[in-house]
Amino acid sequence: MKNIKQLLFTICLILVAAGSISINTYAAKEINTQVQSTNKIKLTWKKQKGVKGYKIYRFTCGNESTWKKELIASLDKNKTSFVDKKVKENQTYNYYICAYYYKNSKEKNKYSGWSDQVQTKLAKPRFDEHEDWHEGIYGLVKTSPNQIKIPIGPVSSVIGVDVLGTNSLKPDGIEVFKKVGKKYVSYKKIKIKSKKKKMYYFTDKNVKKGKTYKYKFRTYKKINGKTVYTKKTNAFAVCAMNNHTSVDVAVTKPFDTQEKTMEISITNQNDYGDFTNLDAIDYEFDNTIINYYLSFDIESYSTDQISWNTDVTTCKVEPGNTVYLRLKEIKSHSYESESDATSPTEEFSLCFKHKFYHYVLDYDVITNKKDVYHE
Numbered sequence: 001m002k003n004i005k006q007l008l009f010t011i012c013l014i015l016v017a018a019g020s021i022s023i024n025t026y027a028a029k030e031i032n033t034q035v036q037s038t039n040k041i042k043l044t045w046k047k048q049k050g051v052k053g054y055k056i057y058r059f060t061c062g063n064e065s066t067w068k069k070e071l072i073a074s075l076d077k078n079k080t081s082f083v084d085k086k087v088k089e090n091q092t093y094n095y096y097i098c099a100y101y102y103k104n105s106k107e108k109n110k111y112s113g114w115s116d117q118v119q120t121k122l123a124k125p126r127f128d129e130h131e132d133w134h135e136g137i138y139g140l141v142k143t144s145p146n147q148i149k150i151p152i153g154p155v156s157s158v159i160g161v162d163v164l165g166t167n168s169l170k171p172d173g174i175e176v177f178k179k180v181g182k183k184y185v186s187y188k189k190i191k192i193k194s195k196k197k198k199m200y201y202f203t204d205k206n207v208k209k210g211k212t213y214k215y216k217f218r219t220y221k222k223i224n225g226k227t228v229y230t231k232k233t234n235a236f237a238v239c240a241m242n243n244h245t246s247v248d249v250a251v252t253k254p255f256d257t258q259e260k261t262m263e264i265s266i267t268n269q270n271d272y273g274d275f276t277n278l279d280a281i282d283y284e285f286d287n288t289i290i291n292y293y294l295s296f297d298i299e300s301y302s303t304d305q306i307s308w309n310t311d312v313t314t315c316k317v318e319p320g321n322t323v324y325l326r327l328k329e330i331k332s333h334s335y336e337s338e339s340d341a342t343s344p345t346e347e348f349s350l351c352f353k354h355k356f357y358h359y360v361l362d363y364d365v366i367t368n369k370k371d372v373y374h375e
Contacts, residue, residue: 039089041118044081048099048111051077057096058084061117093118141238145209148238152190152200152217171219176202177232179214184232187215207240210272212355214238239273239355246270247372249350249363252305252324255285255292260329262296264348268317275317277353281327286345295333299326317352 043056054075060068073082087093095118099111142149152174178187190200207213216232246269253263262283268275281296300308301315302324309315317323346365351358363370 039085039087041084041087041093042081043095043115045097047080050101051099051110052101053077054079055098055100056082059094059096061092061094143238143241145240145242146207147203147205148207148213148240149201149203150238152202171221173220174200175218175220177216184216209240212237212239241355245354245359245372247275247361249361249370251365255283262327263324264327265322265324266317267322268319271319273319273355275352275354278315278350280351281348283348286339286341288339288341288344291337291339293335295330296327297330299328301325
């Protein structure tokens with residue numbers, strides 16, 4: 001008996017790990033499950049000839065301490081369906097049905113089989129097919145000082161994957177929660193209708209320049225007149241600011257090929273928010289003879305080019321101000337090669353933080369062109 005229980009428990013765990021799996025019965029008789037609500041599951045099967053009736057067992061899947069088997073119904077031979085009304089919300093179940101008959105006054109099983117795994121819950125949404133929501137859309141948020149626009153998810157994929165039952169159902173809509181004060185309040189509902197759109201967006205125009213806002217999302221589905229909600233996503237913080245923040249750069253002392261040093265300046269042209277975490281400075285210089293690929297550490301910084309601070313962790317570029325950086329080559333991360341260029345080139349990139357975004361700045365020294373984007 002102990003071995004049988006352990007075998008059934010192992011099967012249950014395999015089902016949980018594998019998701020929706022169809023298990024062949026001994027007589028290839030399929031048992032279909034349908035979630036009618038979060039507290040109703042309907043079972044259907046084909047009528048079997050020569051049987052006395054059916055016995056239905058319910059398995060509540062969990063760890064071994066909570067694993068549970070119950071005989072929940074004994075039905076006559078004419079029945080081909082059963083509604084289990086004693087299930088709990090946010091739970092996973094499997095069902096086992098025996099079609100039995102009598103021989104020599106002894107009960108015997110003629111047909112028996114497992115249902116697919118079925119869930120009475122809406123799983124937490126994933127708004128990107130391969131990544132968690134807060135990671136998947138991090139670089140796609142479009143913000144300005146007067147609005148925040150967040151892509152919730154692509155239309156081509158199911159928003160709120162693994163909804164009810166063994167089949168993913170497309171939710172009826174998405175509900176947005178915005179943090180107001182200390183609480184998240186329901187802010188807006190977005191209905192899922194159009195198939196022409198490639199991406200569902202949430203746009204918040206009730207924002208103030210430079211202020212950070214936090215949002216959560218959940219999907220919902222109407223089932224038999226009842227609205228069932230998923231769990232909320234993790235909070236996502238967004239600042240009302242220009243995506244491509246305004247920053248000016250300049251080379252104040254050119255690269256010295258002997259000393260392996262150079263000096264640059266960073267100017268913050270925003271009127272809100274400091275630039276911090278200046279780091280990961282890479283430099284490429286091609287004089288048509290030698291091509292230098294160099295990486296730099298920041299040795300020190302200054303706000304006036306007179307006094308210099310070597311504690312670079314305290315470096316920040318306040319709005320409207322300029323900071324000068326002294327750079328020293330990291331020899332282990334640098335190399336040189338023979339040039340095949342027909343004209344000189346000189347470029348460098350710099351990482352920094354503004355509000356909670358991490359930015360990369362690419363700067364062409366010769367053309368004085370720059371590109372700033374957040375990761």
